[in-house]
Amino acid sequence: MTLQPSPSSGKTAVRPKLRVAIAGLGMGAVQIIRSMEQAPFLEVVAAADVRPQALEVFRQRYGGRTYESVDALCQDPNVDAIWIASPNSLHREHTITAARNGKHVVIEKPMAVTLPEAEAMVEAADRYGTKLLCGHTASLMAGFRAMRGVITSGELGEVRAVNVWAYTEYMFRPRMPQELVTELGGGAPYVMGPHQFDIVRLMGGGMVRSVRGMTGNWMPFRDGLGYYAAYLEFENGLPATVIHNGYGYFSTFEFVPWAGSSRFLKDGQQLRRDLRAGRPVDDAPSKEEMRFGGRNEGAMYGAPGEAEASHATGYQMDAGIVIVHCEKGDIRQGPEGLIVYDDDGVRHIAVEGIRDERMAELHELYDAIAEDRRPHHDGRWGLATLEVLLGVMQSGTERREIMMHRQCPAWE
Ligand SMILES: NC(=O)c1ccc[n+]([C@@H]2O[C@H](COP(=O)([O-])OP(=O)(O)OC[C@H]3O[C@@H](n4cnc5c(N)ncnc54)[C@H](O)[C@@H]3O)[C@@H](O)[C@H]2O)c1
Numbered sequence: 001m002t003l004q005p006s007p008s009s010g011k012t013a014v015r016p017k018l019r020v021a022i023a024g025l026g027m028g029a030v031q032i033i034r035s036m037e038q039a040p041f042l043e044v045v046a047a048a049d050v051r052p053q054a055l056e057v058f059r060q061r062y063g064g065r066t067y068e069s070v071d072a073l074c075q076d077p078n079v080d081a082i083w084i085a086s087p088n089s090l091h092r093e094h095t096i097t098a099a100r101n102g103k104h105v106v107i108e109k110p111m112a113v114t115l116p117e118a119e120a121m122v123e124a125a126d127r128y129g130t131k132l133l134c135g136h137t138a139s140l141m142a143g144f145r146a147m148r149g150v151i152t153s154g155e156l157g158e159v160r161a162v163n164v165w166a167y168t169e170y171m172f173r174p175r176m177p178q179e180l181v182t183e184l185g186g187g188a189p190y191v192m193g194p195h196q197f198d199i200v201r202l203m204g205g206g207m208v209r210s211v212r213g214m215t216g217n218w219m220p221f222r223d224g225l226g227y228y229a230a231y232l233e234f235e236n237g238l239p240a241t242v243i244h245n246g247y248g249y250f251s252t253f254e255f256v257p258w259a260g261s262s263r264f265l266k267d268g269q270q271l272r273r274d275l276r277a278g279r280p281v282d283d284a285p286s287k288e289e290m291r292f293g294g295r296n297e298g299a300m301y302g303a304p305g306e307a308e309a310s311h312a313t314g315y316q317m318d319a320g321i322v323i324v325h326c327e328k329g330d331i332r333q334g335p336e337g338l339i340v341y342d343d344d345g346v347r348h349i350a351v352e353g354i355r356d357e358r359m360a361e362l363h364e365l366y367d368a369i370a371e372d373r374r375p376h377h378d379g380r381w382g383l384a385t386l387e388v389l390l391g392v393m394q395s396g397t398e399r400r401e402i403m404m405h406r407q408c409p410a411w412e
Pocket residue numbers: 023024025026027028029031048049050051054068069070084085086087088090108109110136176191291300
């Protein structure tokens with residue numbers, strides 16, 4: 001199918017619809033499908049999952065074609081692009097199968113569990129001439145893109161340091177057991193790291209030289225990595241700190257009250273009490289209810305047809321507080337978008353453009369296909385971010401600095 005560049009590129013008017021499919025109708029799929037519902041330039045035509053009940057709801061709601069395997073979905077000649085939202089340990093296999101069948105791919109974060117997996121995915125997209133977009137990171141959000149805009153405008157001079165700190169209830173959100181298993185790509189570094197390390201790399205220009213880090217598994221009765229602290233140094237000497245505490249006694253929302261509130265902080269209190277008391281906890285049924293087609297599907301990302309709450313602010317708080325220090329001023333998140341502090345005082349900047357990061361992602365893929373160019377968040381960008389988060393875990397285990405070898409520069 002031939003697509004037209006977006007109106008924002010100033011080149012076109014009528015836009016043929018991109019025919020998209022979803023591989024993995026779980027909880028993440030709920031978020032992306034909400035944005036797809038609002039996007040006039042695409043059509044949701046098919047889905048694959050191993051759970052027949054999810055496929056049944058998909059057929060009823062969208063009238064699309066359904067498949068019991070990603071392999072079968074990839075044979076569908078009337079699908080242009082696939083959003084892969086299957087479990088992290090299957091991302092490599094599903095992405096390569098899609099590319100081999102000529103499908104463009106948006107892969108959920110983390111793009112893969114290991115660097116060789118990610119490299120094979122990049123290589124497959126190159127070989128089969130398909131687009132690979134490493135999606136769903138907070139760096140796609142309007143607030144953070146606007147921060148990057150202030151940096152690249154040069155008005156505040158060089159970036160001197162970046163600090164990104166998040167406090168969330170990550171460990172107490174409803175989870176399937178495998179979601180906290182490090183070897184399967186579970187735990188905070190894999191799942192929250194892509195948001196934060198993508199933002200830091202975007203603000204700092206992309207080229208990380210080395211990382212030193214430490215991870216934390218603080219609750220033996222909720223086994224998995226719930227904490228990380230990292231010190232990153234860029235090629236040009238720029239320092240950055242990144243912290244994620246997913247143990248949920250309080251949330252970063254407290255520092256930015258205009259951004260909303262934490263959805264699972266209270267659930268965490270009960271879960272923690274149950275776990276400490278040795279009461280059996282099985283939160284898989286709660287997660288099942290929050291997946292696509294589940295009874296509680298709207299709890300995290302809104303009901304069908306509703307916009308997600310975080311779109312009001314232009315950034316979501318899984319990334320935490322982001323503060324950029326420049327030669328002639330500082331930038332941080334604000335109620336209207338950004339707050340800039342410089343020699344003339346303080347100013348609030350309203351964020352413009354697409355606030356929904358998933359919508360931004362849909363545009364990014366569409367335009368990359370229409371203009372036959374690499375998306376910004378392409379496979380190489382995702383690979384570099386994965387290298388950083390793996391480096392943090394390795395550094396924590398080996399208690400030493402880890403050098404980076406697969407970094408790429410950020411876009412302007
Ligand atoms: N949970 C969220 O809020 C969220 C948000 C955005 C992105 N994500 C990302 O989405 C991905 C999935 O996470 P999730 O939380 O939705 O998990 P999930 O377990 O709810 O969903 C995974 C889905 O994949 C299906 N699946 C499993 N094996 C499959 C196979 N072989 N073929 C086809 N389908 C298969 C499952 O049945 C399930 O419906 C992860 O990469 C995650 O990081 C999650």
